Amino acid sequence: MDLTYRTLFSKRKTLSISVERDCSVVVHAPDGTDPERIRRAVESKRLWLYEKTRHPQKTQTRTHPPGTELVSGESLLYLGRHYLIEIVEREGFAIEFRNRFIIPRARAAGRTEVFREWLQARARGLILPRVRKQAQALGVAYEEAKITDGHYRWGSCTPGGNLNFNWRLIKAPLFVIDYVIAHELAHLIEPNHTPRFWSIVRIAVVQMDKAKGWLKENGQLLEQDL
Ligand SMILES: [Zn+2]
Missing domain, CATH: 3.30.2010.10 (Metalloproteases ("zincins"), catalytic domain)
Incomplete structure (x- = not known):
């Protein structure tokens, strides 16, 4: 798959990648970042971007089977690999890691903190x-x-x-x-x-x-x- 993206340079210190409402991919990069480095950053998020640009409305339309919803295809980097994040209806735990990250729906909104x-x-x-x-x-x-x-x-x-x-x-x-x-x-x-x-x-x-x-x-x- 060919990934096209726009790069917006600013005085920020870190590089981040976002998917806009129209499904276009935007890279926010510090001024002067090497384009090759940006390309590699996008490449490393390929799976996440693919999910997110291909199924943009999935979380709203609820066409997924219960208990297997992904947070809009989000993944988390751990020991050098991206693992998908899955939200489940079960409670009583913060995170389970079984070749993907599983978190209870109640924790999904605050997941950044939970993952940290x-x-x-x-x-x-x-x-x-x-x-x-x-x-x-x-x-x-x-x-x-x-x-x-x-x-x-x-x-x-x-x-x-x-x-x-x-x-x-x-x-x-x-x-x-x-x-x-x-x-x-x-x-x-x-x-x-x-x-x-x-x-x-x-x-x-x-x-x-x-x-x-x-x-x-x-x-x-x-x-x-x-
Ligand atoms: Zn040193």
Whole structure:
């Protein structure tokens, strides 16, 4: 399928994609964004855009079987993959993840918040143990590792040995998460981005170059709420 879209440039900081009432696709991008990067961002949302432009009125007309309604084809990025979101009539839970995200209808309106909490909990459960493991493998000691809610930085470290990781990283593939962890840990050995620094990171994460490329292309997608 050929996806046509308009790009609107502005002073905004992040890239977002929306589907207008007339089913046209509009990309809102920061001034000066590389067109190739925009094309890739649209490409990565292909499934979502396809659903949304093809079935624009589906949620209103209620032609779907009960219990299997999609939030207008919305999907959520988790560990590098887009998973569809499904609304069900069952109650008594916040989110279920079974190769798609299932949420009760009562939570659908506030889903951005529900998903954020779910992803933050997953980030703590997955990233922090991997930091411990990688630190052991690299033979470095750190003071404390935390999951934070910053923007525009995936990881950071202080000279005192405190490490911070952005919870939005949980949307990236595992090899990218491992790269960001290795990057921050390697700074405890070598503060600057010297050849020695990169060779430490590369030993820890063989897919270092692929991970850097992934972040460069998709980093802005991690910033989107859904
Ligand atoms: Zn660095």
